[in-house]
Amino acid sequence: xxxxxxxxxxxxxxxxxxxxxxxxxxxxxxxxxxxxxxxxxxxxxxxxxxxxxxxxxxxxxxxxxxxxxxxxxxxxxxxxxxxxxxxxxxxxxxxxxxxxxxxxxxxxxxxxxx
Amino acid sequence: xxxxxxxxxxxxxxxxxxxxxxxxxxxxxxxxxxxxxxxxxxxxxxxxxxxxxxxxxxxxxxxxxxxxxxxxxxxxxxxxxxxxxxxxxxxxxxxxxxxxxxxxxxxxxxx
Numbered sequence: 001x002x003x004x005x006x007x008x009x010x011x012x013x014x015x016x017x018x019x020x021x022x023x024x025x026x027x028x029x030x031x032x033x034x035x036x037x038x039x040x041x042x043x044x045x046x047x048x049x050x051x052x053x054x055x056x057x058x059x060x061x062x063x064x065x066x067x068x069x070x071x072x073x074x075x076x077x078x079x080x081x082x083x084x085x086x087x088x089x090x091x092x093x094x095x096x097x098x099x100x101x102x103x104x105x106x107x108x109x110x111x112x113x114x
Numbered sequence: 115x116x117x118x119x120x121x122x123x124x125x126x127x128x129x130x131x132x133x134x135x136x137x138x139x140x141x142x143x144x145x146x147x148x149x150x151x152x153x154x155x156x157x158x159x160x161x162x163x164x165x166x167x168x169x170x171x172x173x174x175x176x177x178x179x180x181x182x183x184x185x186x187x188x189x190x191x192x193x194x195x196x197x198x199x200x201x202x203x204x205x206x207x208x209x210x211x212x213x214x215x216x217x218x219x220x221x222x223x224x225x
Contacts, residue, residue, distance in 0.1 A: 004157075033212060042201070043158060043215045056212045090157045092213075103150075103213055105157030 002026055004106035006091050012112045013081050021076040021109045025093030031055070032074040033103060034066060035090040043090060049074060081113045118202045123220045126192045134187040134219050136202030141182050144208045149176065149187050150215075151198040158201070158215070161187065197223045 005024040013019050025032050031050045035043040036059075045058035049068035060066075063081075068074045078085060088110050092103040119137040126132040138147065149161040162169055162176045164185075169176040175188040189196055201218035 035215075042199075042217055043152075045212050045214055048212045058212065058214075092157070102148075102160035102163070103158075105159065108157050 004091055004093050004104050006089075006106035006109050008109060009107065010110050010112075012114065014114055015081055015083065017081050017113075018077070018079045019081060019111060020078070021089050021091075021111070023074045023076070023091030023093075023106060025072050025074070025091075026095075026104055029093035029095045029104070030072060031094045031096075032068055032072070033092040033094075034060075034074070034076050035092065035105075037088040037090065037108075038084075039087070041087075046076070078111075081111075083113050086111060086113045118204060118216055120200070120202055120217065120219045122217070123222065125222045125224060126189075127224050128194060129191050132189040132192045132196070132221065134189070134200050134202075134221065135184065136186070137184045138202070138204055139183045141204055142206065144206050145204040146207055147176065147178060147182075147185050148203045148205050148213065149174070150201045150203065150213075151196075152201070152218075153195075153198045161200070163205075192221075192223045194223050194225060197221055 007022045033048040034046040037043045046060040047066050048056045052068045064078050066076045088108040090108045092105040094101045094103050148163040150158045152158045162174050164176045177186045199218040199220050201215050
């Protein structure tokens with residue numbers, strides 16, 4: 001069965017550069033979530049989208065932005081990168097816009113900022 | 115969001131049952147209890163969820179206290195593949211559509 005696809009899987013950037021992560025949800029899933037997991041930390045919710053509209057915002061820095069496109073894929077844009085942005089970024093998807101369905105997570109994109 | 119409390123770590127012998135506790139004394143009537151786990155170097159994975167009644171699926175069982183202030187995730191026969199961090203999460207069905215991870219329980223399975 002198709003899973004959540006994230007790209008790139010690994011990304012290395014310099015401080016103050018910009019990075020873009022992409023997420024392709026499971027087909028027919030209309031909700032996308034972004035999480036950040038620093039080394040040894042628990043996943044932290046960043047932002048979510050339902051039917052291409054932002055549905056909730058967590059601890060996402062102002063330097064980051066995201067959107068969900070008409071084909072339901074999502075992109076997380078990160079600018080003015082800092083060393084502390086080095087982390088695993090997970091995307092998850094679900095269907096129906098409800099709070100009872102399970103989230104399906106991708107394998108993550110590992111961002112390293114040098 | 116209502117808070118959950120879990121032990122930082124637990125150990126189990128392989129092929130033994132494992133009971134992972136979670137306290138959520140401030141749970142509201144619209145909170146579902148969700149369990150996810152995260153295996154090393156992987157994204158979180160859904161395990162099970164419930165509202166009031168005990169739930170069973172192919173992965174685990176969820177036992178919910180009558181007052182809903184605590185719950186227990188039961189793995190009937192732990193395998194080495196079950197070594198992971200297990201997260202107990204409350205998700206408000208009437209609130210924002212997201213999932214907040216707290217500090218889970220790191221389960222070690224001993225061969």
